[in-house]
């Protein structure tokens with residue numbers, strides 16, 4: 001298994017990814033969508049609501065931590081099925097913004113291939129260099 005601290009990870013030649021806006025990652029299997037306090041503030045400002053209202057209407061808990069909630073059909077509460085768009089796209093959490101360059105997905109080609117079966121944007125379009133990917137990973141620290 002490669003460590004991301006290695007000088008030359010398996011993705012040292014870069015990886016291709018361009019989101020095609022299908023919205024698949026915002027629907028389907030239940031998951032966790034974590035956010036920081038700063039991100040919460042930005043979302044509340046964007047929605048023009050208080051933190052209390054945000055917590056009451058949009059937040060659930062996953063594995064003990066606050067997470068943006070989902071509808072009964074598994075869609076993120078902020079996913080608009082009519083447009084396949086995110087209602088808080090400009091202020092979406094880092095977790096959403098940095099997909100698919102997550103440490104666990106970059107751990108191995110198998111993990112990347114697993115993610116590519118769920119996301120048609122993986123292995124397509126723009127080539128992200130090793131240094132760009134490292135910078136996205138640092139964003140998540």
Ligand code: SF4
Pocket residue numbers: 018019020021022023024025026099118119120121122
């Ligand atoms: S599943 Fe992939 S291609 Fe589709 S919206 Fe999400 S990131 Fe974009």
